[in-house]
Amino acid sequence: MAQKINLDSLNFKQLNQYMVKATKMRNAGIIFTVSGPVIMVTSYIVGVTIADAPSDDPYHGWTGVAVVFYGCGVGLATTVVGIPLWVIGGIKNAKAEIALRKFDFKTNNSMAVGIGITIRF
Numbered sequence: 001m002a003q004k005i006n007l008d009s010l011n012f013k014q015l016n017q018y019m020v021k022a023t024k025m026r027n028a029g030i031i032f033t034v035s036g037p038v039i040m041v042t043s044y045i046v047g048v049t050i051a052d053a054p055s056d057d058p059y060h061g062w063t064g065v066a067v068v069f070y071g072c073g074v075g076l077a078t079t080v081v082g083i084p085l086w087v088i089g090g091i092k093n094a095k096a097e098i099a100l101r102k103f104d105f106k107t108n109n110s111m112a113v114g115i116g117i118t119i120r121f
Contacts, residue, residue: 007099015103019096026089032082036075043071 010018051064 007095010099012100012103015096015100019093019100022089022092022096024089025085026093029082029084029086029089032078033086034082036077036079036082038075039078040072040075043075044068047071 005018007015007018047064047066047068049064050067051061053060
């Protein structure tokens with residue numbers, strides 16, 4: 001059962017796990033969203049190639065149409081699933097990064113020397 005997670009009540013380790021899951025969701029959404037048009041274009045090319053090839057079968061052209069139809073359907077479904085995953089994963093990732101900022105503290109006896117260099121006493 002899905003539950004609403006309050007990011008303010010999680011500790012550092014739990015926030016890191018939440019962020020890893022959000023990153024995986026976002027990456028899966030990116031992969032689905034990008035692969036959808038690739039599947040559609042590939043099925044179109046393969047379907048037109050099959051339909052234009054000479055054959056003695058009278059229904060040979062319909063095989064190419066079926067490849068284009070099913071390939072575009074799978075590509076469209078993949079894109080429709082991928083976009084919400086990408087958006088929701090990105091939002092969750094951003095919220096986790098903001099919540100992790102409260103754990104990002106500096107020690108009292110530290111001095112920043114330059115870019116990326118900190119001396120601690």
